Amino acid sequence: MMDSTITRNDRTRSGISQRITEVLSIYVLPLFILLLSLVALLQLPAHYPSAAGFSLSLQTLPASTTPTVPSINTQTALAQQPSELRLSTHDPFWLRFSLPEDFNSSEQDIRFATSPVHSLHCYSMQPDHTALPALTTTAVHASHGYALQTTGLAALATVYCHVLPSVAGPFSIHSWTATEWIQANQRHTRYIALLEGGLLTLAALLLVIALINKQSLYLLVAIWLVGNLRLGAMAMGWDNLWLGHELPAAWLSTIRQATLAAYFLVSYTLFTQLLRTVVHPLPFPLLLRTLQWGGLALLPAAFLLERGLFIPPMLLLSGLGLLSCILMVSYAMIRAEQPTPLSLWHIMLLSA
16 A cells, blocks of 8 residues: 555656656746847847948949950049949949048958959059059958958049959948958858858758658758758858858859759759648649759759850749749648648748
8 A cells, every 4th residue: 555655656756857847848948048049139248249341332334354454435434334332243344433531551451242253453543643553452251252452542542443253243342440350251250150050950960860761851851951051152142162162263153053953953842742741633733844844954054054044044934933832832722631730831931
């Protein structure tokens, strides 16, 4: 009798301790981490403070592929162009900008924020309109553009540059102090490491799960995450880096197109596999077959076609793919006999 009472008490204590452990692990600790993170973000000093250089307005003009000293006609035409803070182009161009009134070459630097370029030749004109000596430009970092050697340049001096881009991408000019540049460089590098490290770690975990469970769906999601990482890098201007190593500038155009084509195929495969968990057979077979063959044709086209010929069919297929996502998700929600909520959420997230 006493033994049975002790056993029941042990079970009760075990149940209570199990419940306390679950409450701490599932509710208390996540809430504590969330609150601590909010306090750190809102109240504590940042180890990587934000810093922004002073954006300089520039005037641009189409140019030939051969860099030369800007002629008087080129200088006059540039001076008549509207000013802008940022541009994006794949074609060679001339640009003109003036140094700020308070510019001090011993304390400030001029940086070109751009993807890698084939060539960047700059020439300066002092405020008194003296000759146009060539200026030295150096690559600052694989993802941070180029620096302009401004030693000896006075405030309000005019600079002319001939730019031959290697890939289409944003181009802007900023004036930085040494301290601001170091802070911005550290912050930028940290964000790249967080994004790349986080997504690649998650992709590696999914790969291990795919190998253990022998399910290709996890492998597809892992590849899809890597594709999203590369697309994000393209959007933010550091896709010329991979695992901390700089890719050759001559490869970037082909790599970008191959990334888009491969991402389309992986997204198609993943979407259709998830859709099969909700409804079978798949609706709109002709539309799916069109997307499938279009994606297969897009992959070799990425290596064979120039950007101007590759982008239109890629955009057409992307628009068709978005339309098919909307149609099939709507069909699955209406016609599926036994819809799985998790599968529907996956499909909706993919279509978004």
